[in-house]
Amino acid sequence: MSGLAKWVMKKRLNAIIGVMVFGLIPMMFWLAAAILGLVVLRQGVKEGIPVLVWGCLPALVLWIIQGDATALMVLFNVMLLGCLLRSTTSWSWVLLAGSFLAVFNTLFQPILMADVLDMAVTLVQKVLLSEDVESPDRELIFSQAVVAISIFQVVIAIVSLFLARKWQAGLYNPGGLRTEFHQLRLPIAFSLVLGGMVLIGESLGGSFSVFSQAAIPALVLPGLALIHGVLAKKEIGVVGLIAFYLVGFFVLNVYFANILVMLCVIDSFVDIRSRIRGKASNSSDSE
Numbered sequence: 084m085s086g087l088a089k090w091v092m093k094k095r096l097n098a099i100i101g102v103m104v105f106g107l108i109p110m111m112f113w114l115a116a117a118i119l120g121l122v123v124l125r126q127g128v129k130e131g132i133p134v135l136v137w138g139c140l141p142a143l144v145l146w147i148i149q150g151d152a153t154a155l156m157v158l159f160n161v162m163l164l165g166c167l168l169r170s171t172t173s174w175s176w177v178l179l180a181g182s183f184l185a186v187f188n189t190l191f192q193p194i195l196m197a198d199v200l201d202m203a204v205t206l207v208q209k210v211l212l213s214e215d216v217e218s219p220d221r222e223l224i225f226s227q228a229v230v231a232i233s234i235f236q237v238v239i240a241i242v243s244l245f246l247a248r249k250w251q252a253g254l255y256n257p258g259g260l261r262t263e264f265h266q267l268r269l270p271i272a273f274s275l276v277l278g279g280m281v282l283i284g285e286s287l288g289g290s291f292s293v294f295s296q297a298a299i300p301a302l303v304l305p306g307l308a309l310i311h312g313v314l315a316k317k318e319i320g321v322v323g324l325i326a327f328y329l330v331g332f333f334v335l336n337v338y339f340a341n342i343l344v345m346l347c348v349i350d351s352f353v354d355i356r357s358r359i360r361g362k363a364s365n366s367s368d369s370e
Contacts, residue, residue: 088250091118095130098122102138102158112142112154113243116161120247123165125255135162150198153236156191160184160240161247168244174263177244178301179273181237182280185297188233193225196232203228230293238300265315266356267308269301274351277302281344299340306343309350316359 091098098118105115115138123131135158142155163184168177193200204224211218218224245260252259269277277298284295314323331339349355 084246085250085253087118088121088254091121092125092254095122095133098134099137102134103141106138106141106154106158107144112157113239113246115141115154116157116240116243117246117250119158120161120165120244121250123162124169124244124247124251127169128166131162131165135159146195150196152195153232153239156188156195156236157240157243160188160237161243164240164244165247168248174267175269175273175305177241178269178304179276181241182277182297182301185234185237186293188236189229189293192229192232200225200228200232226290230296233293234297234300237297241300241304261315264308265312267305267312268354268356269305269347269351271351274302274348278348299344302344302347303340305350306345306347309346309355310343312356313359316356 087101091101098121101118102115105111105118119131119134119138122134138158139155142152142158146152146155160181164177164181167180168174171177204221207224207228208218208221248263249260252261280294280298281302282295284292284298310327311324314320314327317323331342335342346355
């Protein structure tokens, strides 16, 4: 994909063509969003706005025809988060803002995607009936679908922004994204805010559950970054990462995310990576 990134950055027209083409291809809107993110990160908001405007045209067509505004929302989310990342150069701010953005977007989903949400609710009810499971109230399923779609859109936007940052690092700062990810650590204040969102959502429930569900991804990602950073510091390599994910998904299973959240919060307070000595320093000390 580095070739695509180079071509996009040659001139604005290339970026516009790329965003429009991938915006029209089904399920490829994330790549269009990544192109927009690259333009915003490298050239700023002024260059990003024309790309966003033209990129929204295919997304608007899909919304009008199919009633699915996901591509449109992802583009706007990438624009906002990309501007934030460019100004702060901090993924912590992006994750925190993404959590609040997911909560905010739930206000628009019933308006923008009413038909898609109704279809999703009907499908869920049919599946539950076919499995002889008592179906919850339709309004409850509808609200959960709204939350799930809002969080999905923000997560895809952050993934697209990661891809854009990877392209930017590959073109202008090789290895930059790897270093940023390995050093990703939430400040204590951010962990407390996100932890408060989880507490509010879990204790109050109902419509407030969106707060906890939106905060979880922002706490899981720094937990993953911590593990990646520690393994890189110890020079364990790909084998260690594969073993970590196999244990996480197949052994820890449902507790995997909870453990990552706990590691993220602990790391905010004690900075685990700074307390772990790298393999190279250990070798020099033993000589």
